[in-house]
Amino acid sequence: MVLWLLILLPALAGGILLVFGRKADGAAAPVSVLVAVVLLGLAVAAALLRPAVQVPGLEGIPAGLAVDGLAAAAVVTVAGIFLAVIVFAGPDLASSEARARFFGLMLLFVAAMLMTVTSTGMLTLLGSWELMGAISYALIGYWWPDAARVRSATLAFITTRAADLGMYLAAGAALAGGAAGLRLDALALMPGGWRDAALAGLALAALGKSAQLPFSFWLSHAMAGPSPVSALLHSATMVAAGGYLLLRIQPGMAATGWLGPAVAWVGALTALLLGAVAFAQRDLKQLLAASTCSQIGFIVLAAGAGSVAGGAAQFVAHAAVKSLLFLIAGAWLTALGTRDLLELRGVARGSANGSVLGYRTAGVTFTAGALALGGLPPLSVWAAKDEILAGVLRESPALYIVGLAAAAVSAAYAAKALAVVWAKPAPSVSGRANPAASVSDAGPAAAAGKRQQHRLPTTALLPLPVLATAAVVFGVAGVPAVSRWWQDLLGLPETATPAPWELAVSAILALAVIGGIYGQQTRRLLREGMLVGAPAGNRLTAWLGNWLGLEHAASVLITRPAMSLAVSLARFDDRVLARSIDAAAVLVLKAATGTDRRIEHGIGAAVAGIASTFRQLARSARRPQTGLIHQYYAQAIIALTVLAALFVVLR
Incomplete structure (x- = not known):
């Protein structure tokens, strides 16, 4: 129960704040501080009790979480730093809009990190890793009307995502190598080739997340977010997650040689x-x-x-x-x-x-x-x-x-x-302020260039x-x-x-x-x-x-190709797929109209003709039914005479 609460409490609180949006702006900061205080207590309890949970995930691959010695140190650290950052963030963002969005994202972010450090297998690790990356994009680009900040968030996201492909390589290699339930502690026991591929993929993802060479430059752009985001992201969460993952898989790395x-x-x-x-x-x-x-x-x-x-x-x-x-x-x-x-x-x-x-x-x-x-x-x-x-x-x-x-x-x-x-x-x-460095974290409105001192x-x-x-x-x-x-x-x-x-x-x-x-x-x-x-x-x-010129190199090798591919795919979607669907819809409509005019109309006329014929026959069949007995006798005599003639002729 403690471990479930450790993950679900910040996740649910963050989700509620995001759902209510601007209506929850006033309560966002105090609610977040309260959740952070409870979260720290839960983290200490988890460090003492060392709980472990496992639920069915995919077939043969359970979703497991556990607090061992390494995770105990991590969960207490993450919860403690989160409380400090949230207490600071309340007055720091007092004049900002969309406070519920900010605090909601921060709560989801810490929930993803706590899930990352307690994951025992790659199934839960992949989910939390992806969630952490997506929320970091939203937090770095928190002031989304500022195009420069959104560009920084996009660059950071694309760079880390490029490295994160290693985690998918690792998952595939672990499946092929027969790692039991994709457990992290089972990777070292796989056959050599699959073991090396899986661990190398995890190491690549970890190095990208931790902004190690050659991925370091993206951390420069992470500064576009509010200061509380920088404090949390750089200290105990996303950037530290890569280093933590490498500590977690150290026995496997040692096994590769x-x-x-x-x-x-x-x-x-x-x-x-x-x-x-x-x-x-x-x-x-x-x-x-x-x-x-x-x-x-x-x-x-x-x-x-x-x-x-x-x-x-x-x-x-x-x-x-x-x-x-x-x-x-x-x-x-x-x-x-x-x-x-x-x-x-x-x-x-x-x-x-x-x-x-x-x-x-x-x-x-x-x-x-x-x-x-x-x-x-x-x-x-x-x-x-x-x-x-x-x-x-x-x-x-x-x-x-x-x-x-x-x-x-x-x-x-x-x-x-x-x-x-x-x-x-x-x-x-x-x-002589540096214009690029004088933009306040209080948001775009603070970039007017006025140099003031506040308490x-x-x-x-x-x-x-x-x-x-x-x-x-x-x-x-x-x-x-x-x-x-x-x-x-x-x-x-x-x-x-x-x-x-x-x-x-x-x-x-x-x-x-x-x-x-x-x-x-x-x-x-x-x-x-x-x-x-x-x-x-x-x-x-x-x-x-200039950060060793890494951004230029990555721009040539990663970001520009990725953005060019994205733009090309968007154009293909708009100009080929969307137009093809529109054209197909027009053709279907014309075919339906033609069918209605030619085939359906003919079928309708034939059906109407048959119905008219049967109505005429019905009317004709009613004429002999006069109710007069002598007419019925006459009709019977005529019918018998015709039958007799047919019998003679056909015989």
């Missing part, structure tokens, strides 16, 4: 290169988006290298940190009307209209999140990354070096963001200290005793933990990079009013700022 190392290298390179992309950004939300690809890359690296406990720890730590940073970025964007880093100089110090407390609260919590993101010890991401890198070092020293370099780049972009928000404000910069709503600030505390406190996972408890909680065998020298190396590296970049950025901001690593001046920074 080749897929695990391939996935690990994709994750390591994504962590490194997209970290460099994040450092090159001037737009705060784009910096955070690229950093999401980088941080999820560590989860992918963990799955490929067999460090499931470390990957799960990174899943939880990243969810807390990234939701915190995106919510604060959204608050600043709504209050100031910009997300350009140069425009945000000194925003953590307070606002010009005297509202210091809210901005300071946001600034302090942003600092905690950024330092955790940069891997500063003993904060959460530092502990999780070191656990991952400890497992990686045992598998491949080369991978370890790349992972360590990616951790250093994480410290660099975190320090860059911190240097900006704590720098001394420069009034001369306030008129940060108190209720929107409530989740920030909680998330910041989680980002800090979860660092205790780096303590060996706690690390072993975490592995027991997940139900995993004891794995390698980082040695003291490994902890020291990562700690010194993070401290050195954060300190160096922070000082360098601060000096340049004071001296030149410019940022280090902004996409201007040379080709390398421009290439990094």
